[in-house]
Amino acid sequence: MEYFKAEDLSCVFGQDGPNTQPKILFSGLSLQLGRGEIVDLIGPSGSGKSHLLTALAMLDPDACAMMDLEGCSCRDFNPQEWRRQVVYLPQRPTLTSRTVIGSLLLGFSFGRGRFSRSSVNSRERPSPLELRKGLDVLGLQDVELDRNPLSLSVGQQARVCLLRSLLLKPKVLLSDEVDAGLDSDSATMVACLLERTSKSTGMAVLRVRHRDADGLASRTLRLEQGSLSEGGAL
Numbered sequence: 001m002e003y004f005k006a007e008d009l010s011c012v013f014g015q016d017g018p019n020t021q022p023k024i025l026f027s028g029l030s031l032q033l034g035r036g037e038i039v040d041l042i043g044p045s046g047s048g049k050s051h052l053l054t055a056l057a058m059l060d061p062d063a064c065a066m067m068d069l070e071g072c073s074c075r076d077f078n079p080q081e082w083r084r085q086v087v088y089l090p091q092r093p094t095l096t097s098r099t100v101i102g103s104l105l106l107g108f109s110f111g112r113g114r115f116s117r118s119s120v121n122s123r124e125r126p127s128p129l130e131l132r133k134g135l136d137v138l139g140l141q142d143v144e145l146d147r148n149p150l151s152l153s154v155g156q157q158a159r160v161c162l163l164r165s166l167l168l169k170p171k172v173l174l175s176d177e178v179d180a181g182l183d184s185d186s187a188t189m190v191a192c193l194l195e196r197t198s199k200s201t202g203m204a205v206l207r208v209r210h211r212d213a214d215g216l217a218s219r220t221l222r223l224e225q226g227s228l229s230e231g232g233a234l
Ligand SMILES: Nc1ncnc2c1ncn2[C@@H]1O[C@H](COP(=O)(O)OP(=O)(O)OP(=O)(O)O)[C@@H](O)[C@H]1O
Pocket: 013, 014, 023, 025, 043, 044, 045, 046, 047, 048, 049, 050, 051, 052
């Protein structure tokens, strides 16, 4: 059994408009991720890498796929439950809370309301000390927990968003250029944290990157002109 698999992965724009010709970004693709595996997704700008990740997270209204996570079909999850297991980390960091600590704990407040049956309830809410350690590991020693996240640089915000995603202990992390705006030391800290987390929890990671290979990924997938192929340089 594959840990995570997607088949018949398609993204088609303009299917609903009466006067527009549908534009197929990709169609009929498939991919698999092993438990604890880190895979890089590369390809030219505009080839559809972000759409592929959002399709896997059931976040893309123009996309569809047949997916299994640990042998369970995505049809057995509602989209919110799926997205807690298969977490998309967007290219542009978005932090809406007034403090860093509020931003980091955002996912833990969701379980109190509508989706109270969700597995988020069973996840232990991290203490301020644990959050502090998490920030430090990512080179964010200067970022206070009560700081307004909007006062952080984009690279700092990106790392806070990464930590927020990891705190939810996803089974699959879809990371869209999280290290794009980082210096090489910070990018290495991000890579090390992903590697450690994957090894300790079995989380699979699909990373979109435009940087040179850092030796972390076991495979590279290349998306170009609607085709997904194994291997290929940047
Ligand atoms: N509504 C739409 N109609 C037609 N084409 C669209 C629509 N929305 C997005 N696209 C196209 O989808 C393509 C894929 O965009 P996407 O952001 O997934 O690419 P990417 O590979 O992640 O790019 P980058 O590396 O620059 O971030 C782009 O060429 C974009 O023009």
